[in-house]
Amino acid sequence: MVLDLRDLLLSPGDSVPFDYAPDLSELLSESIPEIIGEPRAVGSVRNSAGLLTLTADVSAVARGVCARCLGEFDMPLDRRISVTLVREEDAEREDIDKYVISGDCVDVDGIVTTEFILNADQAVLCREDCKGLCEICGADLNDGPCGCVRGTDPGRAKLRQLLDGYVL
Ligand SMILES: [Zn+2]
Ligand SMILES: [Zn+2]
Numbered sequence: 001m002v003l004d005l006r007d008l009l010l011s012p013g014d015s016v017p018f019d020y021a022p023d024l025s026e027l028l029s030e031s032i033p034e035i036i037g038e039p040r041a042v043g044s045v046r047n048s049a050g051l052l053t054l055t056a057d058v059s060a061v062a063r064g065v066c067a068r069c070l071g072e073f074d075m076p077l078d079r080r081i082s083v084t085l086v087r088e089e090d091a092e093r094e095d096i097d098k099y100v101i102s103g104d105c106v107d108v109d110g111i112v113t114t115e116f117i118l119n120a121d122q123a124v125l126c127r128e129d130c131k132g133l134c135e136i137c138g139a140d141l142n143d144g145p146c147g148c149v150r151g152t153d154p155g156r157a158k159l160r161q162l163l164d165g166y167v168l
Contacts (some may be wrong), residue, residue, distance in 0.1 A: 006104040008047050009087075015046040022112050024060055024077075031124040034063040036074065041112050045085065052085035054099075056112055064124045068132035069140050075124065081115045 043056030064075035139146035
């Protein structure tokens with residue numbers, strides 16, 4: 001979605017609203033295989049005394065695959081984006097955290113998608129304290145202990161000894 005800012009650039013104090021369905025397909029990966037439903041981006045570009053600010057509330061729900069237990073879950077992806085826009089002729093070298101716009105138009109979709117991906121969570125977890133799967137029998141440890149005695153194979157026991165020496 002491209003917004004024409006010609007009128008806004010001439011009227012400090014004004015804002016131009018937008019409300020559209022952003023394309024978040026660039027987010028898709030093995031851990032986020034699907035966007036569920038239609039994402040929505042609601043926001044505006046405001047001209048405050050010549051300074052252009054784009055804010056947007058983006059909401060979407062994705063299907064996530066937990067990095068620990070491999071379970072699928074609905075993952076809400078709600079994010080507020082707020083960035084400063086600078087016109088090409090006003091841009092300086094150090095404007096690295098600002099978006100430079102050329103001409104009178106701004107590519108809202110490009111900015112929203114970039115910000116969304118830049119701030120995507122590193123680890124996809126069904127919940128913060130997910131216990132994951134048993135490394136021996138593969139049981140989901142969130143459902144309770146599986147009864148396996150873990151950490152007893154010779155290599156691991158040796159490693160544990162070494163680590164204990166350091167930790168204790
Ligand atoms: Zn999990
Ligand atoms: Zn087990």
